[in-house]
Amino acid sequence: MKYHFGCLKENELKLLAGIIFEELKNGDLVLLIGQLGSGKTTFVKYLAPLFGVDQQKVRSPSFSLINIYSGNTILYHVDLYRLEKIDEEFLMELEEILEQKNGIILVEWADKLEKFWPKDCLRLYFDYCQHGRTVQIEVKIDILKKLVSRWSDCLQNSKN
Ligand SMILES: Nc1ncnc2c1ncn2[C@@H]1O[C@H](COP(=O)(O)OP(=O)(O)OP(=O)(O)O)[C@@H](O)[C@H]1O
Numbered sequence: 001m002k003y004h005f006g007c008l009k010e011n012e013l014k015l016l017a018g019i020i021f022e023e024l025k026n027g028d029l030v031l032l033i034g035q036l037g038s039g040k041t042t043f044v045k046y047l048a049p050l051f052g053v054d055q056q057k058v059r060s061p062s063f064s065l066i067n068i069y070s071g072n073t074i075l076y077h078v079d080l081y082r083l084e085k086i087d088e089e090f091l092m093e094l095e096e097i098l099e100q101k102n103g104i105i106l107v108e109w110a111d112k113l114e115k116f117w118p119k120d121c122l123r124l125y126f127d128y129c130q131h132g133r134t135v136q137i138e139v140k141i142d143i144l145k146k147l148v149s150r151w152s153d154c155l156q157n158s159k160n
């Protein structure tokens, strides 16, 4: 089930990160999908401090495909932009991380390995819009219902 959260400014993306944070637990996988500059890393930057990770440390992995941040839990920040062909060694590393369930795995350009991911992970789709970025979330219906309900409370509170 997919839901469109509208065209969000950066501060609204931060609010959305706060809501998603509450639903995340160790072992969860978050796929970040969208073209260059669409807000994937920005989302990770807003999420990281909520897990006790210094925001300054968040940057897309450049030489490796993965950065590991430790805070209250481990954040695995994967960026597949530079992945040119399926790298079996890297896939094994990812599988191990997924099996360990000792942290949250966030994957930019996850669509590059579309067939690899389990069905029930959280997918965030980013795109450009006039004053920010659109965000669509695809996840199991029960989780999506909670996110949508908290989001509407959050918007209501920010107006009051
Ligand atoms: N909701 C938003 N509204 C306005 N600007 C945004 C929003 N989200 C991100 N930006 C800005 O867009 C720029 C690019 O964002 P970011 O680096 O997060 O994109 P990305 O999807 O990770 O790109 P890449 O594919 O290159 O990794 C940044 O300068 C960021 O501040």
Ligand SMILES: [Mg+2]
Residues within 6 Å of the ligand: 040, 041, 042, 060, 108
């Ligand atoms: Mg990025």
